Amino acid sequence: MSTELRTFAAGIRIESVRMVHRAKASHIGGALSMADILAVLYGGVMNIDPTRPRLPERDRFILSKGHSTVGLYATLALRGFFPKEELNTYGCDDTRLMAHVTTRVPGVEFSTGSLGHGLPFGTGKALAAKRNGERWRTFVLTSDGEWNEGSNWEALLASTHLELDNLVIIIDYNKIQSLGRVEEVLRLEPFADKFRSFGAAVVEVDGHDVDALHKVFAPAPYERGKPLVVIAHTVKGKGVSYMENQLLWHYRSPNDSDLELALTELQNGVTR
Numbered sequence: 001m002s003t004e005l006r007t008f009a010a011g012i013r014i015e016s017v018r019m020v021h022r023a024k025a026s027h028i029g030g031a032l033s034m035a036d037i038l039a040v041l042y043g044g045v046m047n048i049d050p051t052r053p054r055l056p057e058r059d060r061f062i063l064s065k066g067h068s069t070v071g072l073y074a075t076l077a078l079r080g081f082f083p084k085e086e087l088n089t090y091g092c093d094d095t096r097l098m099a100h101v102t103t104r105v106p107g108v109e110f111s112t113g114s115l116g117h118g119l120p121f122g123t124g125k126a127l128a129a130k131r132n133g134e135r136w137r138t139f140v141l142t143s144d145g146e147w148n149e150g151s152n153w154e155a156l157l158a159s160t161h162l163e164l165d166n167l168v169i170i171i172d173y174n175k176i177q178s179l180g181r182v183e184e185v186l187r188l189e190p191f192a193d194k195f196r197s198f199g200a201a202v203v204e205v206d207g208h209d210v211d212a213l214h215k216v217f218a219p220a221p222y223e224r225g226k227p228l229v230v231i232a233h234t235v236k237g238k239g240v241s242y243m244e245n246q247l248l249w250h251y252r253s254p255n256d257s258d259l260e261l262a263l264t265e266l267q268n269g270v271t272r
Contacts, residue, residue, distance in 0.1 A: 001044055005210040006269075008078065009039035013239045014266050015074035015087055021259040023091025025099060029249035031071035033174040033207070033234040034141060038075045040213040041139060050080035053106040059136050060109050060125050064118020065143035065172065066101040073097055073105065081107035116149030118142060119169060123155045126167035126227075137220060141170045145177025148186050153198075156227075160199035165221035169200070169229045172207065174236040176247050195229040207232030239266055 012035040020028045042048065046059040063072045070090065077084045082105065089095040096104040100113030109125075112118050122140035129136055146152060159167050173191070175182045182188055195202045201223035205212050213232070222228040236250070237243030240262040254262060 001214070002211055005036075005039045005043050005214070008043045009035045009210065010239070010266055010269065011078050012038055012071055012074045014263060015077065015084075016070040017240070017254060017259060017262045017266070019070045019074070019087055019090040021254045021256075022088065023099075024253045025070070025091050026251045026253055027067045028070070028252075028254065029176070029237040029243055029246070030065060030068040030143060030172065030174065031074075032238045032240065032243065033236050034065075034068060034071055034172045035238070036208045036210055037141060037170060037172065037213060037232055037234075038071055040210050040217060042075050042079050044214055045217045046139065047136065048079075048107075050076075050107070053081055057134070057136055060122070060138045062110050062112065062118045062122045062125075062138070062140045063101050063108075064112055064115065064122075064140055065146060066112030066114075066118075067099075068143075069097075069099065069101045072101060072108070076105065076107040079107075081105075115143070115146040116151040119152050120155040122169075123159045123162075123164065123167060126159065126164040127162055129166055130162070130164060135166075135220075137166045137168060139168045139170065139217075141172060143177065144171055144173045144175060144182050144188065145185065147171070147188055147191075148177075156195070156198050156200065156229075159227040163225040164227045165201075165223065165225055167227040168217065168222075169227060171229070171231050172234055173231050174207075174234040174238075176236045176245070176250065178250055180247065192231055195231075199226065200229045201226040202229045202231065204231045204233065207234035208238060241265060
């Protein structure tokens with residue numbers, strides 16, 4: 001399974017770079033950093049059926065960092081939620097593949113873009129499942145800079161109080177946000193200790209190690225009576241050497257030569 005998941009993650013990265021280049025868009029760094037997380041969730045953990053995207057017993061996934069939408073669109077297309085060829089329409093007039101995550105796309109649970117909204121919504125979904133005696137889980141993927149938002153901490157407080165052990169909160173901790181490094185913009189450390197003090201189960205993991213990610217995500221629940229917070233240590237721009245750990249690629253769009261080099265590296269498996 002490890003080889004399949006790494007191949008899936010590489011495909012997500014390749015399609016993401018192509019989309020951003022074609023549309024002359026941005027936010028490729030954060031899309032690349034979360035690719036392994038998406039590959040594990042959609043390739044080996046979540047209960048989903050691409051032919052029935054509204055299956056009642058499906059697990060729910062919410063990409064709260066909605067600006068990294070190309071990563072999710074690539075994942076959904078590669079899993080068969082919609083034709084891969086539709087990725088070519090990203091960012092075009094009249095496309096349903098908008099620049100931020102939208103529910104017009106099959107497999108998307110919640111339209112996001114304004115940071116700090118995904119987790120409160122996901123907390124409500126998890127609470128609904130609990131109260132209705134349903135077994136599906138809710139996974140919410142946030143950015144690290146997004147934890148500057150007070151709404152996330154309010155939702156976390158509610159989720160621990162309500163003992164939502166069917167909620168998995170994932171943080172793409174690549175340590176770079178829109179205008180600088182996280183530690184310089186608004187320091188989060190000691191990050192894990194903060195979540196533990198709220199009463200959550202907390203795991204820190206290499207966000208590019210598909211085996212380690214699968215081991216963390218698979219148990220349901222991870223710890224009875226507690227939501228799980230997974231701090232995934234990642235690299236902004238992972239898989240493309242000149243993008244890795246570079247703030248520039250939060251906003252910059254790759255030109256033709258940038259694209260050629262990125263695809264060469266990704267197709268040769270330079271993703272770890």
